[in-house]
Amino acid sequence: MKPTYNNAFLTGACGGLGQALARELLARGANVALVGLNAQALNDLHAIAPQRTAVYTPDVTDSNSMQTCAEDWITSFGMPDLVIANAGVAGGFDTEYAEDLAVMRRMLEINVLGVATTFQPFVAGMKKQKRGALVGIASIAGWRGMPGNGAYCASKGALIRYMESLRSEMRGTGVRAHTVSPGYLKTQLTAGNQFAMPGLMEADEAARALLKGLENGTEHIVLPRHVGWLSRLLGLLPAALHDQILLKQPRKPRAGMAGSTPIPGLDAEQIKSNK
Numbered sequence: 001m002k003p004t005y006n007n008a009f010l011t012g013a014c015g016g017l018g019q020a021l022a023r024e025l026l027a028r029g030a031n032v033a034l035v036g037l038n039a040q041a042l043n044d045l046h047a048i049a050p051q052r053t054a055v056y057t058p059d060v061t062d063s064n065s066m067q068t069c070a071e072d073w074i075t076s077f078g079m080p081d082l083v084i085a086n087a088g089v090a091g092g093f094d095t096e097y098a099e100d101l102a103v104m105r106r107m108l109e110i111n112v113l114g115v116a117t118t119f120q121p122f123v124a125g126m127k128k129q130k131r132g133a134l135v136g137i138a139s140i141a142g143w144r145g146m147p148g149n150g151a152y153c154a155s156k157g158a159l160i161r162y163m164e165s166l167r168s169e170m171r172g173t174g175v176r177a178h179t180v181s182p183g184y185l186k187t188q189l190t191a192g193n194q195f196a197m198p199g200l201m202e203a204d205e206a207a208r209a210l211l212k213g214l215e216n217g218t219e220h221i222v223l224p225r226h227v228g229w230l231s232r233l234l235g236l237l238p239a240a241l242h243d244q245i246l247l248k249q250p251r252k253p254r255a256g257m258a259g260s261t262p263i264p265g266l267d268a269e270q271i272k273s274n275k
Contacts, residue, residue: 003215005082005133007031009073011060011118012087013045014038017137017185020207021084026052033073033080035060035118036087037264059265060087060114070121079125082214084135085115089263092252093151103255104151106266111155112162119166123175130174133214136163140183140222143232147243148251156181167219180210182223 008025012018014036022045025032031052034042042055054073058065073080088111093100115136126132141149142156160179167177184200206223213221237245253260 003081003131003133005030005211005214007077007080008082008084009033009035009070009080009118009122010084010086011035011114012085012137014041017182017203017206017210018084018086019045020203021086021210023048024204024207024211025082030082031077033069033077035069060085060118061109061265063117063120066117067121074125079129079132080122081126081129081132082135083119083122083126083133084137085118086135086137087114087118088137088155089261090152090252091260091263092148092254092257094148094254095150097254100151100254102266103263104154106263107151107155108158110264111152112158115159115162126175127170127173132174133176133178134166134170135178135180135210135214136166137180137182138163140181142181146246152252176217176219178214178219178221180213180221180223182206185223 005025006029008030010018010022010025010032013022013032013034015038018036019041022032022034026045026049029052032045032049033056034045034053035056035058036042037057037059039055039057042057046053046055054076056069056072058069060066089107091103091107093104093107119134119136122132123134126134136159138159139152139156141153142158142160145153145157160181163177163179167179170177182201185203185206201224209223210221255263255266
């Protein structure tokens with residue numbers, strides 16, 4: 001029997017894939033914890049089903065804050081059967097510039113540590129109820145490094161390895177760990193990209209495909225699947241040729257540059273040299 005999810009804890013629910021997942025889960029009748037930093041966007045979602053949602057605005061890298069949110073949700077709605085660690089940031093990176101080291105540190109904190117701090121408060125309870133899914137949103141960018149994108153690729157590569165470890169730890173417990181590797185989704189994180197984005201996918205379509213993958217028990221979900229195959233084929237090229245192809249593409253804007261996306265928790269003074 002395919003699992004159905006009635007109680008979800010979702011980070012990064014403010015926009016893009018997270019907001020699309022929240023809307024889809026709410027449309028299916030689930031209770032959804034809406035976690036993010038944009039309170040207005042979260043309150044708009046909360047208004048759709050105020051009896052089935054709660055809004056939380058913690059820093060996902062703060063374990064104490066995440067524990068408090070988890071405890072409040074469990075008290076109000078019970079142990080979730082679905083936890084989606086979707087909060088993440090992206091941005092260009094160049095090792096030549098000292099100020100970019102702060103960008104890398106913060107990106108690793110949010111994209112890797114933030115996933116663990118999201119899952120940790122629920123693992124024991126989900127194992128006790130012998131069911132549930134822990135979902136980490138990684139990226140195809142984590143499969144191989146790309147020029148000008150070292151911090152993001154490193155963070156998503158690390159997340160993929162973390163999810164592999166977690167998946168093996170959950171074997172036999174009734175709890176599943178799923179890795180999701182999107183390609184290019186039409187969201188705020190990709191809005192500033194000037195390079196080719198093959199297979200660009202709408203967030204609503206990606207949300208439905210993701211939930212279908214969970215229901216089917218797919219452990220590594222790639223969105224869309226054909227872009228995953230394209231990425232793997234490119235990965236078969238000799239490294240020098242692969243690098244030459246990527247070096248011809250425009251790079252993702254570094255933090256503080258035009259077209260870059262904000263990185264929460266990164267002091268403006270740390271990135272002022274990028275402008």
